[in-house]
Amino acid sequence: MDRLRGIVADISNPRSPMYAKYLSSEEIELMTRPDERDVRVVTRWLQVYFFMRFLMSAALASASQVSSCLVLCRQPLVGRLAMTS
Numbered sequence: 001m002d003r004l005r006g007i008v009a010d011i012s013n014p015r016s017p018m019y020a021k022y023l024s025s026e027e028i029e030l031m032t033r034p035d036e037r038d039v040r041v042v043t044r045w046l047q048v049y050f051f052m053r054f055l056m057s058a059a060l061a062s063a064s065q066v067s068s069c070l071v072l073c074r075q076p077l078v079g080r081l082a083m084t085s
Helices: 002-012 025-032 036-060 063-074 077-084
Strands: none
16 A cells, blocks of 8 residues: 555656556556455454354354344345345
């Protein structure tokens, strides 16, 4: 992000040779995309976190509540988001 900030400062500075030489959306995306390893680490953490939450809630829930949750967990994420909106 420091590199992007420097480029933005140069693009905005009339004294810079980079002045008004705007980046394409592809260039910005390449500079700001997260590292694949970081994505894997965060994804794995979220999977473990929500699985542990599920186990904790299942321990406190009735059988019908657990059954409902299992049905919900089988639905695609997009479907679950639509149901909560």
